[in-house]
Amino acid sequence: MSLFDEIKKEAAATQKAARALAKLPASLKNRALLAMADALELQSSYLSDENKKDLGAGKIKGLSEPLLERLTLTPKRISAMAYGLRQVAALPDPVGEILGMKRLENGLQVGQMRTPIGVIGIIYESRPNVTADVTGLCIKSGNGVILRGGSEAIYSNTAIAGVLEAAGTSAGLPAHSLTLIKTTDRQAVYELLKMEDMIDVIIPRGGEGLIKVVVEHAKMPVLKHDKGLCHTYVDEGADVSMAEAICLNAKAQRPSVCNAMETLLVHRKISDQFLPHFADSFQKVGGQIRGCEITLEILKDSIESLSAADESDWCAEYLDLTLSIKVVDSIDEAMSHITRYGSQHSEAIITRDHLRAMRFMNEVDASAVFINSSTRFNDGFQLGLGAEMGISTSRIHARGPMGLNALCCTKFIIFGDGQIRE
């Protein structure tokens, strides 16, 4: 059997399962999720053993320390996966929710009901917990799921998916509700992307290379989870200690992720007051600054880890403790900079001025716009969705953190008592 036919057979089985899943009551889906959570914890040592095979191979392959760290499954992380599944079980079932039923002039009652999408494909890199997070969300929302993880996590992902599937099926889920693609052959990705008759939407989570391949080759709709080149704008008159705390958090709490700040924009009128103290604090946590001319002028005597920013710095997603800083003359200049260089991911303003806060909220085009808070909150757990598939940077269907509702579509439902069209 060709690789295409092999994968197609699995995808067809998941599609069949999805049709049954779509009709399952929440009670059964929740029971399955809780059984999956218990099974992960019960089989914690088996999962750790399989994970060690990945870690061993990773060391031989020369993966970096941060990558190996992300790949590691500790008992605590396994419990966190279980906790995530239990949280999703506790959320309301999105399927069947009816949105805004209205009565028309002719007496028809018209509304929209949430329904599962069908089969969700996800192609992801690195962290094995994604396997459990994504499965939980897809099952809860009545969707089948086809998972293709990174080759560096193949033993871990296979073990997790195996435990989840066995527990789910025992609890009454249709067989093949989740399918992990077990070959590490890169060609499998291309084969998956051809199966528009069986996979309703594909979600790439990973680096730019992966996303480019998926957008280029997918025959089905794609929901991108792209990079984040995020800004924080400190407005004139802002509370400087609030601004400092938020900016340090947005940049330094976890610099390697997509919702971390990359460029700080500061109004000229507050720059003398704000920048020296902030830069000093940032330097103390290991920060490096690339500043515009005015920034250099303000900081040159007090800050060592300082160099001149050039055009490439405004375009850089550093993903480390490097920060570019630009002093601007107005909120308009700040928003123009964001429009020009931003990736429409997470954008924040720190301000006391209501009108400027509202302008920023209305006019800045991004998956999440923050007022007086850290861009690091652009995350499904943090924004109250209970969990997330990732952060969509697409402009259709779902934008920002994708929770259960974003894994559903709707259908119109119409109640009549004999209406016909004139």
Added chain:
Amino acid sequence: MSLFDEIKKEAAATQKAARALAKLPASLKNRALLAMADALELQSSYLSDENKKDLGAGKIKGLSEPLLERLTLTPKRISAMAYGLRQVAALPDPVGEILGMKRLENGLQVGQMRTPIGVIGIIYESRPNVTADVTGLCIKSGNGVILRGGSEAIYSNTAIAGVLEAAGTSAGLPAHSLTLIKTTDRQAVYELLKMEDMIDVIIPRGGEGLIKVVVEHAKMPVLKHDKGLCHTYVDEGADVSMAEAICLNAKAQRPSVCNAMETLLVHRKISDQFLPHFADSFQKVGGQIRGCEITLEILKDSIESLSAADESDWCAEYLDLTLSIKVVDSIDEAMSHITRYGSQHSEAIITRDHLRAMRFMNEVDASAVFINSSTRFNDGFQLGLGAEMGISTSRIHARGPMGLNALCCTKFIIFGDGQIRE
């Protein structure tokens, strides 16, 4: 300049316009739509003259009478376009609507705000009124629009788009808010489909061939407007006169459209009572029946325009006065038939039984599910959206009639007072 570069230049101009459009107040957008409506009516005779060029060319090309009929712009139809624009002007602005603002434990307030998608591309066939309908919806929802109509309507579409653009720009819309692709070169479609950096979503409205080309070649997301193989199921115990009126309406009121019924499913227990009278009425309006064995048995003595259905009839979108009829033993058999042969467009049940009505609503997977009403209501005007871009058969973003909300995406908005992530 190559065709690609030429179209790219136009698309880039529309993208620039879209960024300005996104920020326009409703008052200005509405003023522009009303000015467009007035201009269409004022220039009615110019539009008719241009339309006659299309009709003349169509006759030489040998277009069928129904196609020529659809292509014709009468003063009444021009007024209908103007009326449509005025209706859209009267609808609330979807942009800026905030959906469900919630307060989280840490005090953050989180909601989602509707925003324009950006640039909408639409590739459509035949009826020139689509040019005005689509432009109105896109402008109102703050989107730029790139239109590619059928070559048979090129004079009409060019005239309509010209009148709309001139009136819109005079009223204050950014130049190039709408762009009609004026070449009839088929290659232009392929060039458009490559412009994922400038067109955020593409909507094909037309035959299967067009949709296949678009899905195959588009680099940007596609919202399909596919065919309709729609069923009506007459349940046991249904009100037979209601059932007859609805079935005649669903099939015969306008058989050439996607929401017309193609297959009638009848419960065995009501078939003797329902079918003879319905078939007689249907025959009187020119209907032809392809029946299953039981249908033939019931109707063979009374109905002339009757023949045996084979497998191909269950798969047929006749788009004329032909109807296939199958007698079934249960709602389960009816729903299985719909799952197997339906195109998930518009599906109806005629019943008095509440539990079966609810099962049909919950379990049938289609863009619109009707209880005791005609499938012909699957239409944006009819379902109270004010207007429509068409009827989406996609499983993401929007399903069923696409109105103003379906031309928007959302962004998360977060109000804080200094929150940082732990």
